Amino acid sequence: MIRSHVLVCGGTGCTSSGSEAVITALESHIDKAGLANEIKVVKTGCFGLCALGPIMIVYPEGTFYSMVKVDDIPEIVEEHLLKGRIVTRLVYEETVQEDKITSLDETGFYKKQLRIALRNCGVIDPEDINEYIAYDGYQALGKALTEMTPESVIEEIKNSGLRGRGGAGFPTGVKWSFAASQPAGQKYVCCNADEGDPGAFMDRSVLEGDPHALIEAMAIAGYAIGSNQGFVYVRAEYPIAVHRLQIAVDQAREMGLLGKDIMGSGFDFDLELRLGAGAFVCGEETALLTSIEGNRGEPRPRPPFPAVKGLFGKPTILNNVETYANIPRIILLGADWFNKIGTERSKGTKVFALGGKINNTGLVEVPMGTTLREIIDEIGGGIPNGKKFKAAQTGGPSGGCIPASKMDVEIDYDNLIAIGSMMGSGGLIVMDEDSCMVDIAKFFLEFTVDESCGKCTPCRIGTKRLHEMLEKVTSGKGTMADLDKMEKLCYYIKENALCGLGQTAPNPVLSTLRYFRDEYEAHVRDKKCPSHVCKDLMNVVILEDKCTGCTACARVCPTNCISGAVKKTHVIDQDKCIKCGACIEKCRFSAIVKQ
Amino acid sequence: MKSLAELQAIRDKARANMGIREDKTDGVRVVVGMATCGIAAGARPVLSTFVEEVAREKLQDVVVGQTGCIGICQYEPVVEVFEPDRPKTTYVKMTAEKAIKVVHQHLMNGQIVEEYTIGTSGK
Numbered sequence: 001m002i003r004s005h006v007l008v009c010g011g012t013g014c015t016s017s018g019s020e021a022v023i024t025a026l027e028s029h030i031d032k033a034g035l036a037n038e039i040k041v042v043k044t045g046c047f048g049l050c051a052l053g054p055i056m057i058v059y060p061e062g063t064f065y066s067m068v069k070v071d072d073i074p075e076i077v078e079e080h081l082l083k084g085r086i087v088t089r090l091v092y093e094e095t096v097q098e099d100k101i102t103s104l105d106e107t108g109f110y111k112k113q114l115r116i117a118l119r120n121c122g123v124i125d126p127e128d129i130n131e132y133i134a135y136d137g138y139q140a141l142g143k144a145l146t147e148m149t150p151e152s153v154i155e156e157i158k159n160s161g162l163r164g165r166g167g168a169g170f171p172t173g174v175k176w177s178f179a180a181s182q183p184a185g186q187k188y189v190c191c192n193a194d195e196g197d198p199g200a201f202m203d204r205s206v207l208e209g210d211p212h213a214l215i216e217a218m219a220i221a222g223y224a225i226g227s228n229q230g231f232v233y234v235r236a237e238y239p240i241a242v243h244r245l246q247i248a249v250d251q252a253r254e255m256g257l258l259g260k261d262i263m264g265s266g267f268d269f270d271l272e273l274r275l276g277a278g279a280f281v282c283g284e285e286t287a288l289l290t291s292i293e294g295n296r297g298e299p300r301p302r303p304p305f306p307a308v309k310g311l312f313g314k315p316t317i318l319n320n321v322e323t324y325a326n327i328p329r330i331i332l333l334g335a336d337w338f339n340k341i342g343t344e345r346s347k348g349t350k351v352f353a354l355g356g357k358i359n360n361t362g363l364v365e366v367p368m369g370t371t372l373r374e375i376i377d378e379i380g381g382g383i384p385n386g387k388k389f390k391a392a393q394t395g396g397p398s399g400g401c402i403p404a405s406k407m408d409v410e411i412d413y414d415n416l417i418a419i420g421s422m423m424g425s426g427g428l429i430v431m432d433e434d435s436c437m438v439d440i441a442k443f444f445l446e447f448t449v450d451e452s453c454g455k456c457t458p459c460r461i462g463t464k465r466l467h468e469m470l471e472k473v474t475s476g477k478g479t480m481a482d483l484d485k486m487e488k489l490c491y492y493i494k495e496n497a498l499c500g501l502g503q504t505a506p507n508p509v510l511s512t513l514r515y516f517r518d519e520y521e522a523h524v525r526d527k528k529c530p531s532h533v534c535k536d537l538m539n540v541v542i543l544e545d546k547c548t549g550c551t552a553c554a555r556v557c558p559t560n561c562i563s564g565a566v567k568k569t570h571v572i573d574q575d576k577c578i579k580c581g582a583c584i585e586k587c588r589f590s591a592i593v594k595q
Numbered sequence: 596m597k598s599l600a601e602l603q604a605i606r607d608k609a610r611a612n613m614g615i616r617e618d619k620t621d622g623v624r625v626v627v628g629m630a631t632c633g634i635a636a637g638a639r640p641v642l643s644t645f646v647e648e649v650a651r652e653k654l655q656d657v658v659v660g661q662t663g664c665i666g667i668c669q670y671e672p673v674v675e676v677f678e679p680d681r682p683k684t685t686y687v688k689m690t691a692e693k694a695i696k697v698v699h700q701h702l703m704n705g706q707i708v709e710e711y712t713i714g715t716s717g718k
Contacts (some may be wrong), residue, residue: 003646003659005615038643059616060658084629084661123616133602134609142599255605256596264598 004039004081007057008068009122011046011208012201012240013362014053018069022054025070029077039081042131045209047122049109051361052092055122057104064104066092112379114341115365116349117165117202117325121209126244129251132212138257140328141216144223145265148331153224154180157327159335161347166192166283166320167398167424168500169346169413175317178307179225182315187227189218190311190318192288193234193241196280197396198447200427202351203321205363207234207241210325211248215258215271217327222269225317230271233288237278246273280397280451284499285318287453298455299499320425322351342368346412354380356429357387369410372402376430387432391515395424397444397451398504400511401437420511422504436533437516438523442470444508452501459502462493466509473520474534476527483520487513532594535579539595544569546591553583553592614655621679622656623702625649627689628673630664636671637690644694645674649702657702670713676701685713 008014008023023043030039047055052066056076063086065076072090079085094107104110115121124131132138144153158173179187191214195203206214218230234242249271252258260268274292281287282297289311291297310316326348330338339347346368352375353363359381366375372392376382383389391401400421402409409415413423431440445467454460469486472478490506490513497503513520522530529537542553542562549567554560561577564570572583572592584592596602627633627642645659665673670687674697677683684707686697693711700706 001643001647001650002612002615003642007616038646060660082629083631083634083663084627085663130605130609131613133606134613136606138602139606142602146599263596263602 002038002040003060005042005059006039006081007042007044007059007122009045009047009053009055010043010240011050011121011205012238013046013050014055015240017053017067019054021070022056022068022073025073026077029073030081033077033082035077035081042125043127044124045121045126046118046205046363048113048118048205048363048365049092049360050363051359057122061086062103064092064095065090108381109360109362109364109379112370112374113365114349114367116329116338116341117206117322117351118209118363118365119329120213121205124210126209126211127247129212129248129255129257132210136332137212137328138216140331141219141223141257142263144220144331145263145267150180150224150226153220153331156331156335157224160330160338161335161342161345162323162326162330162338163346163413164320165322165326165350165423165425167395167422169423172319172323175307175319176221176224178305179227179315179317182308184226186229186312186314187225188311188314188316189221189225189227189230190289190292190316191218191230191232191234191324192283192285192318192320193232193238194276194283194288195235195238195321195425196283196451197398197425197427199355199429200353200396200425202353202363202426204238204241205351206321206325207238207245211241211245212252213325213328214245214321215248215252217324218271219258219262219269220327220331221317221319221324223267225315227317228268228270230269231274231292231311232271233274233276233282233292235278236275242273242275249273279453280447281453281499281501284501286499288318289316298453299501301498322426343410343412345414350411350423350426352426352428354428354430356393357383357432357435358430359384368412371408371410373407375411375428376407380430383430383432387434389430390433390435391431391437391440393421393429393431393440393444393508394427395422395504395507396427397447398422398500398507399424399427400507401431401440401515402511403515405515420507420514422507434531434533436474436529436531437512437519438470438474438529439531439533441508441512442467442474445470445505448501448505452505456496456498456502458493458496459498459505462489462497463502463505465489466493466506470509473523474529475536476523476534478520478524480521480524483513483517483524538579539574540572540577540579540581540584540592541595542570542572543591543593546589548589548591550588552586552588556582556586558582611650611653614650622658623654623679624677625657625659625702626662626675626677627659628663628665628671628675629661632664632668633671633673636668636688638672640691641672641674641689641694644691645698648695648698652698652703654698654702667713673713686711687713 056065056068154176162172163169276282282291287297287299306316351365449463452459532538547569554562561573649657672689674686
């Protein structure tokens with residue numbers, strides 16, 4: 001008889017911090033202690049608190065252990081699982097207050113979150129369909145097939161106000177109705193799981209933690225638009241996600257939740273996986289569909305939109321993973337439940353991937369309308385080492401930077417566009433005072449230059465030229481005229497590029513020019529990088545009054561450019577210095593600084 | 596999958612196995628002392644009997660857990676029952692048979708099994 005469940009995160013984040021070995025050790029120690037019949041070990045998807053992985057929760061107590069190592073396992077098994085004594089030193093410190101252990105939902109990280117798309121991540125075993133069904137899985141499909149017409153399903157999604165979570169924010173119900181209104185015949189339901197924005201990993205988390213939610217939603221979409229075949233386009237760089245999704249598809253088929261005559265309704269639906277080879281442009285819808293067809297992933301002009309002429313020339317809907325993950329909940333609990341969450345024009349929740357200079361790196365799901373300040377200071381736990389917030393980058397290479405002055409703006413699709421950024425897929429990279437905004441813009445441009453497919457000139461050549469101008473600025477050779485020329489080129493690319501990749505590529509440059517023009521000007525006019533990041537515009541120097549002459553820096557310098565006698569002030573030869581910063585790290589007296 | 600009813604049957608069955616993972620803060624908590632002394636005195640069968648019996652009777656609001664030694668080793672196995680609006684009940688020198696009686700009389704009908712409590716034991 002099972003009396004306890006031990007949930008261990010098997011998402012990519014925790015897997016890279018060693019959760020596989022933890023699970024293996026746990027199972028063998030449980031076995032050794034003779035508890036195999038009493039304790040069940042469950043490998044789940046992502047809990048969201050990736051910074052603290054590997055993560056483990058022990059039920060029925062609900063004890064939340066963080067950063068569990070293989071060496072901790074004997075103690076957890078012996079003390080907690082056998083004797084019921086919680087191993088307090090491993091408990092996530094936020095859940096321990098005045099010696100009392102509180103619920104995880106009360107912690108700063110989870111308190112303000114509302115998990116709809118991530119509802120099952122970290123809660124169920126993604127490789128066991130029964131656990132998904134236990135939490136009302138496939139009930140929404142059942143409800144749609146037995147109680148609703150395809151029209152009423154679309155109406156429900158329209159009324160919910162759900163908008164595409166992949167970036168552009170197009171109303172999902174409207175998209176479905178376009179495809180539904182096409183003449184009957186072969187139609188396709190596709191899922192964009194080609195999550196390519198640097199720093200975004202919410203789709204991976206759903207695929208790894210709750211793959212059946214996607215399958216159920218796609219079947220519902222198939223019923224709504226009159227399609228019996230789905231394709232999930234998932235990137236091959238997500239091996240765990242691909243593996244679990246395939247298991248889920250197989251289990252759903254075996255149970256008859258995919259296949260012929262689902263639940264006796266006469267509706268047939270099946271699903272196949274297609275692996276993407278890692279081109280960023282394949283996240284663009286027309287390029288993605290072209291790639292599924294087996295051709296080189298390149299975009300094509302729209303119209304015709306995929307809803308009219310999509311995959312293999314047939315009417316097709318394409319939605320993002322997170323969008324689909326919301327669908328079963330909306331069908332089951334109703335549009336009116338969903339549209340009460342969020343803001344006037346953006347309903348529901350959004351998942352953000354917190355990264356960069358922030359304490360709680362991980363995944364958070366919050367109602368639309370939450371402010372950046374709440375996400376960063378309260379949920380994210382603020383910025384490490386007492387540094388000051390400078391900007392947050394949203395929307396990856398298509399988005400922009402939000403400065404500190406806009407931290408209290410309620411985040412939704414329209415507000416983000418109004419302040420020069422965009423929702424994008426929800427990557428949120430936090431930058432502190434040590435980040436150079438010109439360098440950030442250059443980083444994203446480098447990415448788009450690499451990923452531009454080359455089909456249209458504005459993107460292929462425009463982004464290249466833009467990157468060269470940024471190079472010029474960061475190396476101190478830029479002129480004020482270059483800044484204006486850059487801005488002009490940005491607008492030119494935006495207006496003329498063929499697809500979303502090119503049209504949004506200049507956003508990082510435009511938004512930093514808008515909010516941090518002073519930094520660009522400092523690079524150009526004063527030949528200085530205010531954050532001391534751009535190597536051509538800064539020097540590493542030894543402060544005379546602080547240097548004790550310990551020689552530690554000279555010994556670590558890879559180019560031997562530091563000279564000085566023992567117990568005498570050292571000097572760096574600026575001509576030979578490569579500004580690697582090794583000496584700064586080594587100095588125990590804070591005597592070496594960037595200037 | 597032939598019908599919605601079939602799906603619901605699977606859900607109900609699967610749900611029963613997931614009860615352990617639900618947050619039941621306002622329900623009844625049965626805690627079995629499982630330190631070395633408790634285990635030596637036979638706490639393990641007591642614990643498993645509680646788990647099995649509570650599941651068999653489908654008592655949704657009852658959580659069965661373990662704890663360490665509370666310091667009265669001569670009375671082990673010790674079982675404590677915490678209820679929202681009642682003082683804690685401490686049962687001592689428990690056995691599997693006694694556990695079954697506690698489940699039925701106390702957890703299901705609200706009557707404390709006086710003869711097993713620490714106050715009565717040894718008198």
